Amino acid sequence: MNQFQYVRATKPQAAIEAVAKDPNARFIAGGTNLVDLMKRGVMTPQKLVDINRLDLRKIERQNNALRIGALALNSTVADDRQVRERHPLLALALNAGASPQLRNMATVGGNMLQRTRCPYFYDTALPCNKRQPGSGCGALEGINRMHAIFGFSDKCIAVHPSDMSVALVALDATVQVSGPKGNRSIPFADFHRLPGDTPEKDTNLEPGELITAVDIPDGPFTKHVHYQKVRERASYAFALLSVAAALDIDNGTIKAARLAMGGVAHKPWRLTAAEQALIGKPATEAIFRQAATVAMQGAKAFKHNEYKLRLGPNIIVQALKTAAAA
Numbered sequence: 001m002n003q004f005q006y007v008r009a010t011k012p013q014a015a016i017e018a019v020a021k022d023p024n025a026r027f028i029a030g031g032t033n034l035v036d037l038m039k040r041g042v043m044t045p046q047k048l049v050d051i052n053r054l055d056l057r058k059i060e061r062q063n064n065a066l067r068i069g070a071l072a073l074n075s076t077v078a079d080d081r082q083v084r085e086r087h088p089l090l091a092l093a094l095n096a097g098a099s100p101q102l103r104n105m106a107t108v109g110g111n112m113l114q115r116t117r118c119p120y121f122y123d124t125a126l127p128c129n130k131r132q133p134g135s136g137c138g139a140l141e142g143i144n145r146m147h148a149i150f151g152f153s154d155k156c157i158a159v160h161p162s163d164m165s166v167a168l169v170a171l172d173a174t175v176q177v178s179g180p181k182g183n184r185s186i187p188f189a190d191f192h193r194l195p196g197d198t199p200e201k202d203t204n205l206e207p208g209e210l211i212t213a214v215d216i217p218d219g220p221f222t223k224h225v226h227y228q229k230v231r232e233r234a235s236y237a238f239a240l241l242s243v244a245a246a247l248d249i250d251n252g253t254i255k256a257a258r259l260a261m262g263g264v265a266h267k268p269w270r271l272t273a274a275e276q277a278l279i280g281k282p283a284t285e286a287i288f289r290q291a292a293t294v295a296m297q298g299a300k301a302f303k304h305n306e307y308k309l310r311l312g313p314n315i316i317v318q319a320l321k322t323a324a325a326a
């Protein structure tokens with residue numbers, strides 16, 4: 001592991017200044033992703049700015065939304081009464097991720113900014129445009145079982161690994177950030193980005209910007225929700241593919257719907273066309289199947305991940321059926 005400087009910030013502005021003025025500085029929260037990447041030489045920051053003493057852990061109601069502080073732990077959020085009552089989809093997605101020990105360390109901000117689990121990104125002996133721009137994408141012609149079927153480019157076919165983020169994009173969350181130029185709000189759907197020609201950039205955050213909170217607006221998705229995750233073992237594994245489904249059903253008719261997928265793109269993948277295909281229709285398997293067909297339009301597989309094209313629609317139907325029955 002490279003040597004690095006470690007500082008503890010007690011005020012957001014000090015943390016922001018420390019990272020904004022030094023391109024080799026990074027914030028550290030739970031450290032469950034960043035420290036792993038540093039041990040493997042994938043990321044080599046020269047300064048870590050510890051943000052754990054900032055007052056960013058609260059979960060509270062504000063302006064018809066639930067505001068979740070960026071340093072709230074994944075386990076605290078999943079167990080929070082307001083989250084479970086108002087946004088049970090988020091609790092389900094969080095509990096599908098990692099292990100209890102990791103969820104006790106991992107924070108909301110860190111979870112959103114965790115890096116891809118593409119093996120070419122993790123192995124510093126192999127090419128990866130995300131780790132080392134211009135070195136090529138090993139996965140394009142290599143082992144690409146885990147990789148994207150939507151939104152990829154010829155520079156990168158990696159997927160975003162966060163379960164929590166799939167629920168947050170479905171719930172129309174907003175990310176609150178503070179930076180050297182002040183505060184701003186970013187709709188969750190615009191927070192992560194597609195790889196294009198610059199896959200080294202995972203998000204639209206500017207240098208030095210600190211995530212302070214995530215806001216989830218009140219909504220009707222308090223009952224008919226489900227997070228379906230397919231992985232290679234029953235726990236402690238990243239999603240091969242996942243679906244967040246939320247329905248508002250009145251007398252058997254779908255009044256509102258939210259759908260998003262994980263494990264399929266460089267960002268959590270919202271399925272708005274499929275949502276539209278559900279609204280006003282009866283909550284039946286045949287309708288769910290039609291929406292799944294709409295959802296998969298434009299999906300393209302690589303040599304080893306063709307199974308995602310078959311698995312995707314089946315998991316969407318299963319998630320919607322389970323949500324409708326909840």
Ligand SMILES: Cc1cc2nc3c(=O)[nH]c(=O)nc-3n(C[C@H](O)[C@H](O)[C@H](O)COP(=O)(O)OP(=O)(O)OC[C@H]3O[C@@H](n4cnc5c(N)ncnc54)[C@H](O)[C@@H]3O)c2cc1C
Pocket residue numbers: 026027028029030031032033034035036051070071096097098099102105106107108109110111112113114161162163164209210211212236237238239
């Ligand atoms: C074995 C293992 C299995 C896992 N399985 C899953 C899984 O199944 N599903 C899943 O979703 N996740 C999984 N994870 C990932 C885990 O959820 C993340 O490691 C964790 O959420 C990262 O949070 P953290 O607070 O530890 O982030 P850190 O490691 O501290 O930081 C991660 C990144 O975020 C930046 N950062 C942190 N906080 C902020 C902030 N407030 N503002 C700006 N930048 C910030 C840091 O600079 C760093 O670049 C797994 C991890 C491990 C090790």
